[in-house]
Amino acid sequence: xxxxxxxxxxxxxxxxxxxxxxxxxxxxxxxxxxxxxxxxxxxxxxxxxxxxxxxxxxxxxxxxxxxxxxxxxxxxxxxxxxxxxxxxxxxxxxxxxxxxxxxxxxxxxxxxxxxxxxxxxxxxxxxxxxxxxxxxxxxxxxxxxxxxxxxxxxxxxxxxxxxxxxxxxxxxxxxxxxxxxxxxxxxxxxxxxxxxxxxxxxxxxxxxxxxxxxxxxxxxxxxxxxxxxxxxxxxxxxxxxxxxxxxxxxxxxxxxxxxxxxxxxxxxxxxxxxxxxxxx
Numbered sequence: 001x002x003x004x005x006x007x008x009x010x011x012x013x014x015x016x017x018x019x020x021x022x023x024x025x026x027x028x029x030x031x032x033x034x035x036x037x038x039x040x041x042x043x044x045x046x047x048x049x050x051x052x053x054x055x056x057x058x059x060x061x062x063x064x065x066x067x068x069x070x071x072x073x074x075x076x077x078x079x080x081x082x083x084x085x086x087x088x089x090x091x092x093x094x095x096x097x098x099x100x101x102x103x104x105x106x107x108x109x110x111x112x113x114x115x116x117x118x119x120x121x122x123x124x125x126x127x128x129x130x131x132x133x134x135x136x137x138x139x140x141x142x143x144x145x146x147x148x149x150x151x152x153x154x155x156x157x158x159x160x161x162x163x164x165x166x167x168x169x170x171x172x173x174x175x176x177x178x179x180x181x182x183x184x185x186x187x188x189x190x191x192x193x194x195x196x197x198x199x200x201x202x203x204x205x206x207x208x209x210x211x212x213x214x215x216x217x218x219x220x221x222x223x224x225x226x227x228x229x230x231x232x233x234x235x236x237x238x239x240x241x242x243x244x245x246x247x248x249x250x251x252x253x254x255x256x257x258x259x260x261x262x263x264x265x266x267x268x269x270x271x272x273x274x275x276x277x278x279x280x
Contacts, residue, residue, distance in 0.1 A: 005029075009051070016059060054093075056079050057233050058232075060074050060090060063077060071086075071087060071099065074098070092155060093155060094235050101235060104235065116156075116236075126172075127211050127214050128171060128172050129170070129181070129216050130169070130217060132167060132220075133220050136223075139201055141165055143183065144162055144185070145160070145183045146159060146160040146183075147159045147174060150180060151180050151206065152232075159171035159172065166222070180206030182202070184201065184232060186201065202223070202225045203220040
């Protein structure tokens with residue numbers, strides 16, 4: 001089943017700029033639509049629609065930094081028919097508007113780094129989280145830990161902290177509810193690679209129920225991101241003009257631009273019964 005999910009993810013990453021439909025993906029791996037959704041979500045932690053949305057926004061981040069295209073052109077390049085819808089979803093997921101992200105990504109001073117602020121603390125009893133972030137010896141500083149309402153690292157956190165190194169952490173004043181704990185840092189560049197991006201080390205635990213007036217223990221292990229993970233969307237302080245290229249479904253890093261920048265257009269057949277991927 002994992003190989004089938006891998007094939008579907010490859011299709012999404014290579015054709016994100018196309019009007020992909022759920023029926024196409026299910027047929028490509030010879031599954032019923034409903035069984036395909038269950039297998040995909042069990043492998044990646046998210047639905048196909050949310051994975052596709054994350055890939056599109058991740059590619060838009062790259063285009064904003066590395067291309068001269070304006071926001072409307074970029075929104076169309078990554079598969080959006082409405083620039084206003086694109087800008088709204090981008091801002092909610094990344095924490096900056098497309099224009100702000102472009103300016104920040106091309107900045108050269110610490111003042112240009114994005115600033116992450118947790119959601120306003122609610123009144124009433126609150127919970128807390130304590131735990132340990134485990135990372136390989138190649139991990140660099142800083143290391144961020146936060147609680148989010150999504151299995152994708154995006155949007156405004158409910159609680160957030162910055163560590164100088166892997167180790168113990170605490171998150172205070174956490175609203176009761178169901179959250180996902182995300183941790184992320186940079187690893188060391190491979191030996192001999194002076195110009196490549198440092199690999200992202202990531203870890204996710206959840207969903208986790210946080211209760212009022214209680215401390216919840218959560219430990220998280222960070223590993224190099226792999227093909228099963230949807231891209232990180234939140235703009236992270238100290239991570240420069242990322243996004244770095246994520247690994248493809250076969251485990252390799254893309255050798256060059258793909259999708260619209262490479263002029264790729266996959267032929268696609270449509271029927272009246274096709275179901276569009278809906279981001280949920």
